[in-house]
Amino acid sequence: MIASSSTAYTAGAPSRRELNKAATRQAITDAALALLRAKGPGNFTAEEIADSAGISRRTFFNYFSSTDAALASVVHAFLDNAIQQLRLRPAEEPVLESAQAALMALADPKAVAPLAELFTLTQHSPLMANTELQAWDHCREQVFAVARERVAVTPGGEDELYVQALAGSVISCGKAAMQVWFSRRGADLSAESLAELRQLLIDAMALLGAGFNSRRHAGGAGRSSPAPAGPAS
Amino acid sequence: MIASSSTAYTAGAPSRRELNKAATRQAITDAALALLRAKGPGNFTAEEIADSAGISRRTFFNYFSSTDAALASVVHAFLDNAIQQLRLRPAEEPVLESAQAALMALADPKAVAPLAELFTLTQHSPLMANTELQAWDHCREQVFAVARERVAVTPGGEDELYVQALAGSVISCGKAAMQVWFSRRGADLSAESLAELRQLLIDAMALLGAGFNSRRHAGGAGRSSPAPAGPAS
DNA sequence: CACGCTCTTACACTACGTGCAACTTTGCAC
DNA sequence: GTGCAAAGTTGCACGTAGTGTAAGAGCGTG
Numbered sequence: 117m118i119a120s121s122s123t124a125y126t127a128g129a130p131s132r133r134e135l136n137k138a139a140t141r142q143a144i145t146d147a148a149l150a151l152l153r154a155k156g157p158g159n160f161t162a163e164e165i166a167d168s169a170g171i172s173r174r175t176f177f178n179y180f181s182s183t184d185a186a187l188a189s190v191v192h193a194f195l196d197n198a199i200q201q202l203r204l205r206p207a208e209e210p211v212l213e214s215a216q217a218a219l220m221a222l223a224d225p226k227a228v229a230p231l232a233e234l235f236t237l238t239q240h241s242p243l244m245a246n247t248e249l250q251a252w253d254h255c256r257e258q259v260f261a262v263a264r265e266r267v268a269v270t271p272g273g274e275d276e277l278y279v280q281a282l283a284g285s286v287i288s289c290g291k292a293a294m295q296v297w298f299s300r301r302g303a304d305l306s307a308e309s310l311a312e313l314r315q316l317l318i319d320a321m322a323l324l325g326a327g328f329n330s331r332r333h334a335g336g337a338g339r340s341s342p343a344p345a346g347p348a349s
Numbered sequence: 350m351i352a353s354s355s356t357a358y359t360a361g362a363p364s365r366r367e368l369n370k371a372a373t374r375q376a377i378t379d380a381a382l383a384l385l386r387a388k389g390p391g392n393f394t395a396e397e398i399a400d401s402a403g404i405s406r407r408t409f410f411n412y413f414s415s416t417d418a419a420l421a422s423v424v425h426a427f428l429d430n431a432i433q434q435l436r437l438r439p440a441e442e443p444v445l446e447s448a449q450a451a452l453m454a455l456a457d458p459k460a461v462a463p464l465a466e467l468f469t470l471t472q473h474s475p476l477m478a479n480t481e482l483q484a485w486d487h488c489r490e491q492v493f494a495v496a497r498e499r500v501a502v503t504p505g506g507e508d509e510l511y512v513q514a515l516a517g518s519v520i521s522c523g524k525a526a527m528q529v530w531f532s533r534r535g536a537d538l539s540a541e542s543l544a545e546l547r548q549l550l551i552d553a554m555a556l557l558g559a560g561f562n563s564r565r566h567a568g569g570a571g572r573s574s575p576a577p578a579g580p581a582s
Numbered sequence: 583c584a585c586g587c588t589c590t591t592a593c594a595c596t597a598c599g600t601g602c603a604a605c606t607t608t609g610c611a612c
Numbered sequence: 613g614t615g616c617a618a619a620g621t622t623g624c625a626c627g628t629a630g631t632g633t634a635a636g637a638g639c640g641t642g
Contacts, residue, residue: 132639133588140590161628172591177630212561249482256521276532280525281553282561288489288517296510320514327560328445328515366608366619373620394597405622410599 141189143169144179148186149234157241187238188247190230195255198222198290202262211263215286216321219293223314225305232303239298252287259283282324289320374422376402377412381419382467390474420471421480423463428488431455431523435495444496448519449554452526456547458538465536472531485520492516515557522553 147168151160162183166176180186201218209217222228238244260283267279293316301309380401384393395416399409413419434454438447455461471477493516500512526549534542 136589136638162630163628173629174592174631175590178590182629210562245483245486246479249486250478253478253482277525277529277549277552278556278561280529281522281556284521284525285518285557285561288521289514292510292513292517296513299509316510319510323511323514324518325560325562327558327563328511328518329443329558330560364609369608369620395599396597406598407600407623408621411621414599416598 140169140171140175141179144171144176144186145189148183149190152187152234152237157238158243182247184244184247187234187244188251190234191248191251192254194222194227194231195251195258197227199255199258199262202259207266211266211282212286212321212325214262214266215259215290216318219290219317219321220314223310223317225310228310228313229305232298232305235298236303252291256283256287259286285324286321289324290317293317293320373402373404373408374412377404377409377419378422381416382423385420385467385470390471391476415480417477417480420467420477421484423467424481424484425487427455427460427464428484428491430460432488432491432495435492440499444499444515445519445554445558447495447499448492448523449551452523452550452554453547456543456550458543461543461546462538465531465538468531469536485524489516489520492519518557519554522557523550526550526553 144165148165151164151168154160160183162176163173165183165186166173169176176186180189198218201221202214205214205217234244238248260279263279263283267275293313297309297313297316301312377398381398384397384401387393393416395409396406398416398419399406402409409419413422431451434451435447438450442450467477471481493512496512496516500508526546530542530546530549534545
């Protein structure tokens with residue numbers, strides 16, 4: 117589950133308690149997703165989720181602070197994964213390239229599938245917007261933390277704006293790429309579709325790197341740039 | 350209502366009803382702000398706001414969907430103002446310059462004062478985060494709409510990413526600039542402080558225009574760029 | 583087994599947000 | 613002014629969210 121990476125996983129000691137917690141947590145999100153599929157966003161209560169997951173309403177709130185939060189755990193899992201990928205990149209690498217590389221690892225069926233489903237199910241519902249925005253913002257903070265480490269910012273100095281703006285823009289562009297992808301391909305997880313997602317992410321990061329002025333939209337050169345400045349290769 | 354500008358002001362016909370509504374609305378936000386000052390974020394209820402504003406609880410909810418929403422009206426007013434400034438810019442002007450110019454108009458005591466107070470009062474409280482994020486995202490959508498009009502995007506075309514990423518990044522950078530400013534100067538509204546805010550906004554937009562790669566943070570040239578590519582000159 | 587610790591559960595309580603049906607105010611025509 | 617319709621306000625009731633609390637069940641350990 118989420119175990120192996122973000123939470124838990126105390127290296128060989130998955131005690132009974134931890135297993136139970138992880139199981140209930142999973143049961144809750146599963147139940148929430150099932151209800152979302154069945155009834156649509158906003159048409160079910162915390163009690164229904166709890167019942168469906170075989171726990172009490174109170175226990176549900178011990179795990180998640182709201183029904184939205186239960187659903188947003190999908191988004192959180194995805195974004196936490198992204199942050200983890202980001203932290204794996206070498207510290208010397210330019211932050212934007214690290215971001216791009218980290219995002220590449222996420223254009224993967226197993227990673228995006230839950231997110232894609234959640235997105236299609238809640239597409240035009242403002243109910244999800246709240247918690248989803250929070251998830252992205254949480255991710256932004258993480259990116260900010262990573263960027264701050266790597267840019268070696270002087271505490272009260274002038275780099276603060278750079279790092280803040282960079283973190284926010286990276287998130288915004290990642291979001292934009294995913295949004296465009298969803299609007300184009302829906303929940304299509306085929307190889308070509310994922311390739312397009314990758315290209316969108318690359319293009320978005322390239323925009324950030326080269327600047328929004330460097331692109332003349334009037335000219336015919338509007339096609340996706342062919343992998344500008346390959347990060348790994 | 351939303352027609353001519355943002356709210357009310359139907360050009361010479363502020364009927365009694367509209368005046369009353371505006372007055373109650375104002376009374377509510379005033380009461381909410383007063384309670385925020387007095388009790389701190391999250392320590393007062395919708396009923397208290399209503400009582401303090403001299404209306405019933407039910408009426409409060411006719412105006413705002415939550416206590417947070419009442420407070421966030423300050424943010425909304427500020428951001429709506431920004432959008433309005435943005436729309437006033439000539440359509441031929443590059444979007445980034447328009448954004449920069451629009452933001453300049455907001456680095457003004459009367460505009461930022463309420464925002465600054467709200468910010469200082471809710472600084473380290475996650476309670477406000479929700480609605481505030483929504484306000485910024487709402488603003489992002491507006492910027493997106495404006496940008497879409499001006500970039501003349503082909504419907505299913507490749508410009509969609511550009512516009513989405515641009516809108517999101519503009520918001521992120523504006524947010525970053527304000528955040529840095531607040532963290533440096535608190536609620537200082539002096540002329541120098543506002544000048545610094547303006548410079549931060551200019552720098553943030555310049556980053557977006559020139560790209561985050563164009564800045565080598567190791568070099569000594571880390572000072573604020575001296576108004577790069579003046580928008581109005 | 584018995585003892586601590588952690589987690590779950592039931593219950594109670596406050597507050598939120600909304601539908602509804604009076605009631606009051608405003609706008610408008612006569 | 614009077615009458616009337618539309619818009620706005622209010623009280624009431626209802627379901628739900630989220631939290632404190634205390635008792636109980638499950639787990640880990642000696």
